[in-house]
Amino acid sequence: MDAMQKRSSTIQDVARRAGVGVGTVSRVLNDHPNVTQATREQVLRVIADLGYRPKSAAVTLRTRQTREIGLITDEIATTPFAFDLIRGAQDEAWAHQSILVLINTSGNLDLLNAALDQMYDRQVRGVLYAAMFHQPVNLPERFRELPAVLVDCYSEDRSLPSVVPNEIQGGQDAVATLLQHGHRRIGFINYTTDQPAVVGRLEGYRRALAAAGVAYDPTLVRQADIAPEAVYRTTIQLMQQPDRPTALFCFNDRTAMWAYDALRDLALRVPEEVAVIGFDNQELLAANLRPPLTTMQLPHYEMGRWAVHHLIAGNPQPSPTAPQVQLDCPLVWRASV
Amino acid sequence: MDAMQKRSSTIQDVARRAGVGVGTVSRVLNDHPNVTQATREQVLRVIADLGYRPKSAAVTLRTRQTREIGLITDEIATTPFAFDLIRGAQDEAWAHQSILVLINTSGNLDLLNAALDQMYDRQVRGVLYAAMFHQPVNLPERFRELPAVLVDCYSEDRSLPSVVPNEIQGGQDAVATLLQHGHRRIGFINYTTDQPAVVGRLEGYRRALAAAGVAYDPTLVRQADIAPEAVYRTTIQLMQQPDRPTALFCFNDRTAMWAYDALRDLALRVPEEVAVIGFDNQELLAANLRPPLTTMQLPHYEMGRWAVHHLIAGNPQPSPTAPQVQLDCPLVWRASV
DNA sequence: TTGTATATTGGAATCGATTCCAAATAAAGT
DNA sequence: ACTTTATTTGGAATCGATTCCAATATACAA
Known part of the structure; x- marks a missing residue:
């Protein structure tokens, strides 16, 4: 004391x-x-x-610049990805003797504006804005008053720099992996919306098939809500059709988890009788399923790093040509393929 | 621009x-x-x-105090709890016009010291130290140079204020819930270490039984590593013994997930033939299992709030009588009981 | 040795707020 | 009307760093 x-x-x-x-x-x-x-x-x-x-206050006052980076998250709370992103951002910030200042806005616009005020008052070097999943966002004009980088989202007009997962590559590599293991009839349980992940992964699916010279069969591609029963039923239907698929590409790890349930009830063994590949690599799920799930990893850590790096080294200014970066989703090998 | x-x-x-x-x-x-x-x-x-x-730098320089609170996390990264804790801390900080400054130390002592330096330089109002699960921790002496509150952990000598989950209450309420639903033979799949969660939840189990006048039967209490096969086998054994339990209290949600697998293979329906209750309320698992898992929620949000509140209002000083608070784990009703 | 170019040094001015004190105004009391 | 007392105000001093300029010391050349 x-x-x-x-x-x-x-x-x-x-x-x-x-x-x-x-x-x-x-x-x-x-x-x-x-x-x-x-x-x-x-x-x-x-x-x-x-x-x-x-004392950093004195330094900041005199030099007019801090060693802080703001991280504004929109309800990212609920997704366990959050922390990888934060870690990536922090590690990169740390490498530049900087530190993260965090605000979660819970999707509240007033809070977002208040957050920007804070960032402004603190004279942060810049801010990251991270969404909870890959999506277009509509941000207040004030975002242009500070250097900003969008993470896992992008502005409709593309005027702010952004970094997102490469959904197409992810989908393509996932399916290519199944193809390499000899599978020719590959079911795809996709999600129902038109968010980038949905259309991107589907595009990847098609490209992988095309590259391998396998015809696209629409009966193998289903859409289901991300809800236990919906996926369960969809899987059952998919697997009961004549000439059933020998492999399943699931929109995400949760989807895969429910597909597992259906497969088990159909007495189909994974991976012996059906190979399964997921997406997201939510450790908690993927690593703990039986058998552990092979899946594509969302590059949250790398997106965090890239964003901070760009903020510090790239001197981002809002402009029509702001970089829109896509980072690859690597394959994580487990036991379901 | x-x-x-x-x-x-x-x-x-x-x-x-x-x-x-x-x-x-x-x-x-x-x-x-x-x-x-x-x-x-x-x-x-x-x-x-x-x-x-x-400008906050000028204000800080003159008044010698910031409106920032440091949050140092130890590898909390890997657990999805993290964000609830952060959100709780942020919400409370925000109510005091303060903001969170985040550092993850990845369990690295040098980083921890560097983090403390940063906090010191920035003249934060105080720091929270959060562990990734309820445990005793041994922190550098320098922690006493700043107001500090420990979250989900406590110092061996109890000289720093801390806030942790009430494991005993959690275990007791979980089991009491099962008892209320008429179950008398309640299996408990515990974890093998001697961390507070393990001993606390067991104590809660015993107290609930005692309160209901049910004799403690050691054959119903098992220990298993938190690993798919270990839990699977343990569950099978537990359920195959004569006079099998009609309900299962699982150390955590992951454990419950694997128990589900075993029960399904034994053709025992949840909740009709066996009720299951978990612990932790990891949304991603508990809400998505089939059937959704009833479980005890760890009070991460509340711990975050309490910690910040105490930091700001409690003027914490290291002392032998630092408050050691336990927060209750509420029951989250789903469909497995 | 002396003059010139170069390398060190001290310290005043500055960043942008708060705070305190003395001065100016207004209100109250006789 | 004239103190006395209470409110409002302006502005200098201050917080603790960096930066610039002038002053001093040192090296180098002739």
Whole structure:
């Protein structure tokens, strides 16, 4: 508690104790040239003695720039991906001596505006805006007043830089993997909306088949809500049709989980009788299913890194040509194929 | 981009345009008394015109205090709980006009120390330290140099305030629920370590039985690693013994998921023939199993709130009598009981 | 040795807020 | 009308860093 109240030392204290001017101390602090080795060491010694650390408020006030990056999340809360994204962003920020400041807006527009105010007041280097799943977003105009990068989403007009998963590549690689294992009739349980993941993965499915010279059979492609019974029923139907598929590409890991249930009830063994591949790599599910699920990983960690990197190195400005990056979804091998 | 470079206005600008002194502006900004209604309105008008906002760096420098709270997480990454905790902390921080600054240390001690340096430099109001599951932790001495609150963990010597789930209550309520539904032979698949969750939930199990006047039968209590096959086999054994249990209390939701598998293979229907209750309420699992799993929720959101609240309102100081709070785990009703 | 170019150094000014004190105004009391 | 007392106000000092400029020290050349 003593430690807690003790007024911490300032650059003045250091200068006085070291018998030099504040300018000199500042110079050693910031690795400027034109300081003799002797004085540098002397100053460093005093700094260590005093346990002196520059206060970031003072630095910011004077230099007009912080070492903070804002991360605004929209209800990302509910998805377990969140943390990979945060970790990626943090690791990259850390590499630039920066730190993350977090605000979750819970999809509330007032909160979003308040969040922007905060970021503005704090003079952050820039902000990331992360959505809970790959989607177009409509953001307030004020987003253009700060350097910003969108993660797992993109602005309708493409005027802000964004980084999203490469859904097509993901779908294509997933299906290509099944093809490589000899499967020719590959069922696809897709989701019903028209979000990028849905259309992208379907496109990937088609491309993979085309590349392997396998004809596209519409009866193998189904759409189901992401709900236990819907997927269960869809799977049963899909597998009971004549010339049933020998492999299943599922829109996501949850879908795969319910498909597993259906397959089990049909007494079809995974992977012996039916191979299954998922999408998302939600560890909690994929790694814990029986058998563990082979799946495509969403590049959340990498998206977080890329976004921060671009923010710091790319000096992003809103413009019609803002980069729109897609990052690949790698395959995660488990036991279901 | 114009907006992006424009030097934002200062309190001086406001004072000049409003024809008052900076002191007056500061007074209206901070709701101090002794400002006539007329000048107050005049100043407010200019502030709105200019879109003026005080820069937090300047405020911090002068007042020596920020509106930031540090959140240091230890590898919490991998658990989907993380975000509830963060949300709780953020909501409470927000209510005090404060914001969260996040650092994940990935269990790395150097990073932890660096994180503390950062927090110190930034003069945060205090820090939360959150572990990835309820456990004792051994933290560097430096933690005592800042107000700190531990979340989902506690220091061995109990000298830092902490907030953790009430494992005993959780276990007790879980089992009491089963008892209320008429079950008398209740199996318990526990985990093998001696972490608080394991001993606490077992204690809760015993207390619930005792309260209901049901004898404790050691053959109903098993320990299994949290691994698919281990739980699967344990469940099979447990259910095949003479006078099999009619209900199952599982250490956590993952355990329950694998127990489901075993029950299905034994052709025992949930909940008709066997009731199942889990623990943790990992939405992704519990809500998506078939049938959806009734479970005890870990109070991550509330722990986050409590921790921030205590940090701000409780003025925590390290002391032998630091509060050690346990928060209840509420029951989440689904369909497995 | 002396003059010139170069490398170090000290310290005042600055960033943008808050706070305190003295001065100016208004209100109250006789 | 004239103190006395209470409210409002302006503005200088301050927080703790960086930066720039002038001053000093040192190196180099003739």
